[in-house]
Amino acid sequence: MNTYVILRRRGWRTIDALRESAKRAESAVERAPDEVRWIRSYLLAEPDGCVGTVCVYEASSPEAIRAHARRAGLPVDEIVAVTETLVLEPDPVGAAA
Amino acid sequence: MTIVATERLLERDEYVEALLAAAAGLTAGGGRLALVGAEAGGGKTALVQAVIARLPDGVRVLQGACDPLFAPRPLGPFADVAAACGGELRRFVERGARPHEVIGELLDQLRGAPTVLVLEDLHWADESTLDLLRLLGRRVEGLEAVVIGTYRDDELGAVHPFRIVLGDLESTTAVLRLRLPALSPEAVRQLASPHGVDAADLYAKTAGNPFFVTEVLAGGADAVPATVRDAVLAREARLAPSARGLLDVVAVASPQAELWLLERVAGDLLDELETCLASGMLAATDEAVAFRHELARLAVEESLPPNRRVELHRQVLSALEAHATGVSGIDYARAAYHAEAAGDAEAVLRYAAAAGDYAGELGASREAAAQYARALRFADHLDVRARAELLERSAYASYLAGELEEALKTQQRALECHRELGDRLRAGDSLRSFSRLLRYVGRTDEAMVIGREAVAELEPSGAGRELGLAYCNLSHLYMHREDEAGTAKWGERALELAERLGDQEIAVYALLNLGNVDQIKGRGVEKLERSLELALDAGLEEHAGRAFVSLTWWWARGRSFAPADEYFEQGLEYCTERGLDLWRHFLLAYRALSCLDRGRWDEAVEAASPVLLDPRTSPVPRITALAVLGLVRARRGDPEAWPPLDEAWAAAEPTAELQRIEPVAAARAEALWLQGRGDEVPEATKLALELALEREAWWIVGELACWRRRTGVEEEVPALSEPWAAELSGDPLRAAGLWAALDAPYEAALARAGADDEEAPATALEELRRLGARPAAAIVARRLRKRGFRSLPRGPRPATKANPAGLTARQLEVLGLVAEGLPNAEIADRLVLSRRTVDHHVSAILRKLGARTRGEAVATWQKIGSPSSRK
Numbered sequence: 001m002n003t004y005v006i007l008r009r010r011g012w013r014t015i016d017a018l019r020e021s022a023k024r025a026e027s028a029v030e031r032a033p034d035e036v037r038w039i040r041s042y043l044l045a046e047p048d049g050c051v052g053t054v055c056v057y058e059a060s061s062p063e064a065i066r067a068h069a070r071r072a073g074l075p076v077d078e079i080v081a082v083t084e085t086l087v088l089e090p091d092p093v094g095a096a097a
Numbered sequence: 098m099t100i101v102a103t104e105r106l107l108e109r110d111e112y113v114e115a116l117l118a119a120a121a122g123l124t125a126g127g128g129r130l131a132l133v134g135a136e137a138g139g140g141k142t143a144l145v146q147a148v149i150a151r152l153p154d155g156v157r158v159l160q161g162a163c164d165p166l167f168a169p170r171p172l173g174p175f176a177d178v179a180a181a182c183g184g185e186l187r188r189f190v191e192r193g194a195r196p197h198e199v200i201g202e203l204l205d206q207l208r209g210a211p212t213v214l215v216l217e218d219l220h221w222a223d224e225s226t227l228d229l230l231r232l233l234g235r236r237v238e239g240l241e242a243v244v245i246g247t248y249r250d251d252e253l254g255a256v257h258p259f260r261i262v263l264g265d266l267e268s269t270t271a272v273l274r275l276r277l278p279a280l281s282p283e284a285v286r287q288l289a290s291p292h293g294v295d296a297a298d299l300y301a302k303t304a305g306n307p308f309f310v311t312e313v314l315a316g317g318a319d320a321v322p323a324t325v326r327d328a329v330l331a332r333e334a335r336l337a338p339s340a341r342g343l344l345d346v347v348a349v350a351s352p353q354a355e356l357w358l359l360e361r362v363a364g365d366l367l368d369e370l371e372t373c374l375a376s377g378m379l380a381a382t383d384e385a386v387a388f389r390h391e392l393a394r395l396a397v398e399e400s401l402p403p404n405r406r407v408e409l410h411r412q413v414l415s416a417l418e419a420h421a422t423g424v425s426g427i428d429y430a431r432a433a434y435h436a437e438a439a440g441d442a443e444a445v446l447r448y449a450a451a452a453g454d455y456a457g458e459l460g461a462s463r464e465a466a467a468q469y470a471r472a473l474r475f476a477d478h479l480d481v482r483a484r485a486e487l488l489e490r491s492a493y494a495s496y497l498a499g500e501l502e503e504a505l506k507t508q509q510r511a512l513e514c515h516r517e518l519g520d521r522l523r524a525g526d527s528l529r530s531f532s533r534l535l536r537y538v539g540r541t542d543e544a545m546v547i548g549r550e551a552v553a554e555l556e557p558s559g560a561g562r563e564l565g566l567a568y569c570n571l572s573h574l575y576m577h578r579e580d581e582a583g584t585a586k587w588g589e590r591a592l593e594l595a596e597r598l599g600d601q602e603i604a605v606y607a608l609l610n611l612g613n614v615d616q617i618k619g620r621g622v623e624k625l626e627r628s629l630e631l632a633l634d635a636g637l638e639e640h641a642g643r644a645f646v647s648l649t650w651w652w653a654r655g656r657s658f659a660p661a662d663e664y665f666e667q668g669l670e671y672c673t674e675r676g677l678d679l680w681r682h683f684l685l686a687y688r689a690l691s692c693l694d695r696g697r698w699d700e701a702v703e704a705a706s707p708v709l710l711d712p713r714t715s716p717v718p719r720i721t722a723l724a725v726l727g728l729v730r731a732r733r734g735d736p737e738a739w740p741p742l743d744e745a746w747a748a749a750e751p752t753a754e755l756q757r758i759e760p761v762a763a764a765r766a767e768a769l770w771l772q773g774r775g776d777e778v779p780e781a782t783k784l785a786l787e788l789a790l791e792r793e794a795w796w797i798v799g800e801l802a803c804w805r806r807r808t809g810v811e812e813e814v815p816a817l818s819e820p821w822a823a824e825l826s827g828d829p830l831r832a833a834g835l836w837a838a839l840d841a842p843y844e845a846a847l848a849r850a851g852a853d854d855e856e857a858p859a860t861a862l863e864e865l866r867r868l869g870a871r872p873a874a875a876i877v878a879r880r881l882r883k884r885g886f887r888s889l890p891r892g893p894r895p896a897t898k899a900n901p902a903g904l905t906a907r908q909l910e911v912l913g914l915v916a917e918g919l920p921n922a923e924i925a926d927r928l929v930l931s932r933r934t935v936d937h938h939v940s941a942i943l944r945k946l947g948a949r950t951r952g953e954a955v956a957t958w959q960k961i962g963s964p965s966s967r968k
Contacts, residue, residue: 004736031947062735063702063726070699071947078871081736 001037001058003082004065009044009052011075018043018051021074028072035064040091056082106147107284109140112275116148119243119273120156120213127950128207128240128271130233132219132263134250135277138308138325138392141247144277145215148245157210162217163226164352165391168452168467170430171225171459174216175199182206195460196229197674203233207242218391219248219259224498225461227262228676234262238271250276258463261711273949279305288314294321308390315377329396336376340369347379348397349409351434353387361416362409410438429455433468442475449475450487453494460676462497469494470503485514485523496534499678501715505534525554526563529570536574537679539716539752545574565594565603572610577754579792584614601635609644616651617794625651642672642680649684653691655796656839661691666933679715682708686718689725690760696843696868698729716748720757723748724764731768732843734871738768755788759797762786766804771872775808790815799825807851824848830857843868850877855886904945911938916955 012018022041029038037058044052059065062079069076106113112133119129135141149158159181161174170176172190179190186202207214216222216230230246237244253260266272280288285305286296292314298321303309309325316322316332333341343366347354350362359367370386373379378393379386388394398406414435421427429452436444453468469491476484488511495504508531515524528551535544548571555564568591575583588611595603605628612624629644631637645668652661665688672681685704692701708714708722727742729735742765749757762785766778782801789797799821802814806825817825820835829851836845842864850861850873858881865874904912914924925935939951948954 002737028947062730062733062737063706066699066702066733066735070945079733079735 001060003039003085004057004059004062005080005082006055006057006065006069006076007052007078007080008055008075009077010046010048010050011053011077012051015043015051018053021072024072025068025074028068031071032064032068035060036068106140106143107287108280109144109147109277112144112277113147113151115273115275116144116243116245117151120148120152120211128237128242128244129273130237130244130246130266130271131273131275132266133245133247133275133277135247136251136279136306137249138306138390139249139277139279140307141249141277142217143307145217145245145247149213149215152213155211157212158215159212160215160217162352163219163221163223164431165218165221166351166430166434168430168433168456168464168471169221169223170428170452171223171456171461171464172196172199172229173223174226175203175229178203178214193455193458195458196225196232196676199229200232200236200674203229204236204240207240210241212242214242214244216244216246219246220250220252220257222259223456223461224258224463224676225456225459227258228460228673231262231265232674234266234272261707264707264710280307280310281305285310292317308392312393325392326396326399329393330400332376332378333397336372336378337369339366340372340376342366343369343373344378344397345401345405346409346413347373347386347388348394348401349406349438350413351394351398352431353382353385355385357420358413358416359386361419362412407439410435411441414439414441414444430464430468433471437471437475442478445475446472446479450490453490457490457494457497462494462676463500465494466491466498466500466503473507481514481517485511485518488514489527492530492534496530496537499711499715501534501538505531505538508534521554522558522561522563525551525558525567528554529563529567532570532574536577537715537717539748539757541574541577541752541754545571548574560594560597562598562600562603565591565598565600566606568594569603569606569610572607576610576613577756579614579617579755579794581614581618584610588614601631602637602640605632605635605637605640605644609640609647613647613651616647617792622648622651638675638677639680642668642675642677645671646680646683646687649691650687653687653694656694656841658691658695658840661687665691678711679718682711682714682718682722686721686725689722693725693728694841694844696841696870698733698869701725701729717752717757720745720749721760724761728764728767731764731771732868732870732873734771734875742768750784753788755785755792755794755797758785758788759794759801763800763804766801766808770804770808771876778804778808779810796821807847820844820848824851833857833861843870843873846870847873850880859886904942908938908942908945911935912942912954912958915939915942915951916958 012021025038029036039056039058041053041055044054046052057065057068059068065079066076068074116131116133119131122129133141133144152158159178161177163169163173176190179187184206186199186206189199189202206212216226219226219230222230233244248259282296282300282305285300285303288310289296289299294314299310299313302321302323303313306325309328312325312328312332313321316328317335318331322328322331333344336344343359343363346359346363346366350358359370370379374381374386378389380389388397401409414432417427417432417435427448429448433445433448433452436448449468449472453465453472456462456468457465469487472487473491476487479487488507492504492507492511495501495507508527512524512527512531515527528547532544532548532551535541535547548567551567552564552571555561555567558564568587572584572587572591575587588607591603591607592611594600595607608624608628608631612622612626612628615621615624625644625648629641629648632641632644645664648664649661649668652658652664665684668684669681669688671677672684685708689701689704689708692698692704702725705722705725708718709726714722723741723745727738727740727745730738730741742761745761746765749761752758762782765781769775769777769781782805786798786801786805789801796818798814799817802812802817803821803824805812814825820832820839823829823832823835829848833845833849833852836842836848846861846864846868849857849864852858858877862874862877862881865877910928911924914927919927921935921939922932924930925932928935943949943951943954946954946957948957
């Protein structure tokens with residue numbers, strides 16, 4: 001498994017639409033637990049009032065990330081491979097919710 | 098076969114219910130393939146028996162199991178099923194019919210009445226069984242049958258043959274996959290409490306493994322043993338010595354001990370049978386007994402002192418032999434297993450060779466290769482002629498099984514034997530096989546040297562069949578060098594000989610090579626089509642497979658996707674049914690390439706995956722699949738584009754074959770351009786361009802020249818094929834139009850982006866975004882900005898980004914009709930498509946939407962994707 005950051009900028013109009021997606025994302029992970037693990041996501045306040053996300057996943061390949069997104073109906077703008085993680089402080093609760 | 102007592106089944110209700118629900122749906126006509134995975138001792142058999150016990154009346158149950166033998170009998174579990182069904186199916190399986198011949202009879206049987214077909218221990222399945230399972234999985238939806246397959250998932254490495262079948266069945270919607278977890282601490286506590294065993298310790302040592310837990314509790318020891326083996330042996334130790342003696346015999350007589358066998362080997366101990374059955378260590382089936390669980394059998398067998406084990410195997414073997422002469426033929430695979438364990442060289446040679454021949458006839462080439470290899474381990478004292486014969490058969494089986502390095506080694510040893518005997522005809526034929534193998538592993542220069550040597554060796558012996566095949570082989574090698582004169586020279590000699598000898602195979606093989614050269618030179622497909630027809634008529638499966646591959650390749654390479662798709666689908670069906678894995682991989686790799694060219698990234702990856710996952714893949718289709726994967730990643734701007742592209746290049750370069758080198762060179766050039774490393778393109782395309790010019794392959798010259806031009810190389814290029822010529826002559830819009838007409842939207846957009854006017858590049862930008870080609874879109878946007886366009890279209894609006902499930906336009910159309918409640922046949926009529934194409938689309942839709950039924954797919958789509966939900 002490798003670690004990836006996935007950008008989904010301006011993917012949803014409202015926070016509710018995003019929460020619906022999150023449920024589907026979770027069940028899509030359950031369908032292929034050997035291939036993808038959802039670690040955490042940051043919800044972005046986009047300038048035009050939309051909602052976007054930055055997600056951290058572990059996956060067997062970029063294609064596994066794409067397949068997961070397809071199953072759950074999530075947009076994908078960009079997938080970036082993570083080489084190393086530097087954690088200085090735990091995520092502030094507000095930002096990680 | 099493993100037989101497990103069904104007394105207390107904890108934490109399995111939801112799994113039993115899921116399987117019963119599948120069985121309950123039978124009358125509605127929706128067959129299912131349910132695959133149940135668990136670790137060894139995880140309670141698979143117990144689950145299946147609980148389901149069987151609760152099936153409604155009128156549901157027939159058929160059961161078969163795979164044997165835990167190294168190289169088991171082909172079609173093992175289906176032989177059990179056929180014996181129970183009788184009739185045509187039984188006759189077919191008994192006379193050694195191949196999977197594609199058996200499937201029809203099996204389907205007829207399964208159509209007869211609602212049926213639950215249980216196939217146990219598929220992790221041990223032979224190749225023919227897996228081929229048949231693959232066929233069954235693709236057809237089960239139309240049957241009144243639930244096929245329940247069980248397997249140990251802790252024994253499936255990434256490259257296990259059954260894992261590969263699982264991957265292939267992934268896209269089949271009728272597949273239901275269950276994984277049985279270990280027992281929870283709570284369940285272990287419930288089981289332990291009547292026995293007064295320390296539940297925490299029991300859970301800690303067994304990790305909740307149901308078999309381990311049962312063994313410990315049945316053993317009644319004070320302390321919990323540390324391993325499964327200890328638990329089994331502790332339980333065995335409580336029996337009297339004579340009962341343990343009987344257990345030893347049953348443990349050796351894997352997979353089961355028939356009563357006649359026990360009478361011969363352990364007649365004096367038979368009185369103990371009842372004790373052993375009552376102890377719960379053994380269970381009885383029809384006229385045979387077996388350990389309740391394979392793990393227990395293994396523990397007991399491994400505890401035997403080596404000399405006793407050898408002695409028992411020897412006795413079992415002679416019992417099998419004595420029984421066989423009287424009643425029926427001997428099971429060669431079983432006899433070979435005992436012969437090897439008994440160290441009886443003569444018997445191994447006899448039975449392993451026969452088992453190899455039998456497996457080969459059934460198309461189980463992996464088992465055939467394993468049996469021949471087993472025989473060869475005992476062949477030191479065989480005379481040279483017999484050894485040569487065995488080596489030839491072994492090499493051919495390894496080749497068919499895709500174990501090419503092994504085949505090469507064995508073929509070389511066979512050659513040495515023929516030389517030792519001074520048999521020029523066999524030596525020449527062996528050289529020809531050796532040359533073919535060298536080509537398959539990418540050692541093309543050596544293949545040519547050896548191929549010529551084969552002809553030189555055979556010509557003095559006169560115009561026989563061997564010489565004809567050697568001519569064909571040389572013609573084939575020249576064909577892969579795109580050398581028209583060489584291909585024609587040897588191909589025509591072969592055709593002449595074929596006519597004189599009246600030999601179909603040589604004629605087909607020669608026509609295939611000549612037909613491929615016709616294609617390279619743009620002269621049409623008549624010869625290829627004729628060779629396919631002849632091969633199909635004569636049942637020359639290998640050649641038919643190759644003809645399907647050639648036709649798929651050439652149509653796809655010239656971007657004529659409709660005929661390419663047709664040959665791909667027919668060919669895939671043909672090769673899958675017959676277990677022609679090498680050709681299946683070629684077809685899938687070329688399919689991947691043709692999806693890539695049409696901008697269908699997901700489908701391209703899906704076709705390439707089985708090729709990349711199978712460790713036995715020949716390097717040749719693997720190169721193509723790697724290039725496709727790397728390029729899909731590069732086009733989407735996903736990470737890790739270079740590892741596959743680098744591996745592809747490392748494998749392609751030494752072949753010196755343009756057909757291998759060109760797709761990789763072009764893919765690398767594009768990836769470099771997309772990543773802003775255009776200055777490296779001239780070097781990356783140099784070798785391929787030189788080869789293409791030398792071999793006058795104008796389509797390829799055009800493709801490479803375009804990439805060089807796009808990265809700033811100014812050079813004169815001779816005669817070119819369209820649409821490349823249009824772009825290079827400075828008419829990108831005409832090129833774009835030609836690409837669009839070929840259904841190559843990505844190429845069209847790249848060409849359009851090069852136009853000087855204002856509209857075209859902006860259209861290209863939108864098209865590239867629609868295709869999800871982020872890096873190319875960024876390049877075009879940057880270029881537009883540099884030229885002063887300020888009002889570029891922004892990215893797509895929220896929630897309208899592509900469509901969430903990635904359905905194609907055609908799939909959306911099909912889904913619309915599914916939503917209207919139309920069956921596939923009517924959808925096919927409405928859209929003027931074949932029934933199979935519609936089946937295909939519906940499966941793809943269900944998969945993409947993660948739905949199990951049509952209704953679920955429609956509901957999911959209305960929730961996530963339909964235009965109405967986006968407002």
